[in-house]
Amino acid sequence: MLENYFPILMFILVGLGVGLGPLVLGKIVSPHRPDAEKNSPYECGFEAFEDARMKFDVRYYLVAILFILFDLEIAFLFPWAVVIQEIGAAGFWAMMVFLFVLVVGFIFEWMKGALEWD
Amino acid sequence: MMFTDVVFYVLAAILLLSGLRVITTRNPVHAALFLVLAFFTAAGIWLLLQAEFLAIALILVYVGAVMVLFLFVVMMLDINIDKLREGFWEYLPMAGTIGLLMIVEMGMVLAEKNLRPSQAVTLPPNYSNTAELGKVLYTDYLLPFELASVVLLVAMIAAIVLTLRDRKDSKSMNPADQVKVKRNDRLRIISMPAEVEPEHVAPEEEK
Numbered sequence: 001m002l003e004n005y006f007p008i009l010m011f012i013l014v015g016l017g018v019g020l021g022p023l024v025l026g027k028i029v030s031p032h033r034p035d036a037e038k039n040s041p042y043e044c045g046f047e048a049f050e051d052a053r054m055k056f057d058v059r060y061y062l063v064a065i066l067f068i069l070f071d072l073e074i075a076f077l078f079p080w081a082v083v084i085q086e087i088g089a090a091g092f093w094a095m096m097v098f099l100f101v102l103v104v105g106f107i108f109e110w111m112k113g114a115l116e117w118d
Numbered sequence: 119m120m121f122t123d124v125v126f127y128v129l130a131a132i133l134l135l136s137g138l139r140v141i142t143t144r145n146p147v148h149a150a151l152f153l154v155l156a157f158f159t160a161a162g163i164w165l166l167l168q169a170e171f172l173a174i175a176l177i178l179v180y181v182g183a184v185m186v187l188f189l190f191v192v193m194m195l196d197i198n199i200d201k202l203r204e205g206f207w208e209y210l211p212m213a214g215t216i217g218l219l220m221i222v223e224m225g226m227v228l229a230e231k232n233l234r235p236s237q238a239v240t241l242p243p244n245y246s247n248t249a250e251l252g253k254v255l256y257t258d259y260l261l262p263f264e265l266a267s268v269v270l271l272v273a274m275i276a277a278i279v280l281t282l283r284d285r286k287d288s289k290s291m292n293p294a295d296q297v298k299v300k301r302n303d304r305l306r307i308i309s310m311p312a313e314v315e316p317e318h319v320a321p322e323e324e325k
Contacts, residue, residue: 068183079252
């Protein structure tokens with residue numbers, strides 16, 4: 001079974017190489033002669049008045065949590081799709097009931113306007 | 119040493135290092151990102167144990183969704199890092215005790231396993247973890263499965279009710295509402311007696 005995942009391992013390694021290679025090359029090859037002016041955040045203009053990290057809108061949280069819920073739904077769909085041939089009609093309708101309950105929630109959030117972003 | 123052993127040790131080393139960085143890094147956003155790395159490597163270790171479904175669920179649910187939520191929450195809270203570090207030495211005895219207890223508990227669990235090693239089960243070549251899970255989940259554990267959907271529904275409604283509110287400064291328009299407007303919604307005709315101009319207006323500054 002693990003042989004099937006070897007391409008993924010290769011993919012991760014090549015991806016790491018492509019990502020890290022240029023950084024390491026740049027570190028090694030490029031000249032490095034810092035001075036006080038170069039290290040200052042701005043060569044001209046003001047220093048920053050306040051922290052650049054501002055609070056996020058709570059609606060990002062709402063979108064993220066709705067995404068998690070449907071993500072979990074997909075996690076339930078995975079094993080179902082694998083064994084759909086073996087569990088027969090009962091298993092099929094079990095998932096339909098599951099999906100129906102979540103569609104109720106989906107209609108609720110749509111009607112409430114939770115998916116709107118104005 | 120087999121190839122899978124090498125992969126395991128590399129993944130385990132990355133997992134331990136990133137786990138350590140989660141609790142030592144100063145910036146909470148970096149801590150969350152190191153947690154993502156820890157989840158990735160843990161998924162790799164699970165794959166080595168042939169637990170495909172767990173590995174996929176870990177990446178799909180935890181890396182894909184839960185960590186996004188963590189990042190949003192961390193950014194939403196506007197954490198002042200210096201203030202967060204203030205009570206470190208005060209809380210150390212209490213936190214150290216709890217940590218020590220957890221280490222002892224984990225040690226007992228692991229010792230139990232390692233002192234009496236169970237026979238390694240040889241799995242048939244076409245064994246699929248996901249399929250085994252699916253066979254029991256949708257038949258024997260039907261009720262818990264359907265209850266899970268209700269739990270998800272409750273979570274969905276709770277999140278919407280708690281966080282969704284109309285913004286007062288929003289200037290967005292709903293075209294359907296605009297089209298549906300009747301004349302009477304916008305214009306009010308009042309009948310009132312005509313104003314009669316006074317006959318004699320006192321001339322200004324007549325002296």
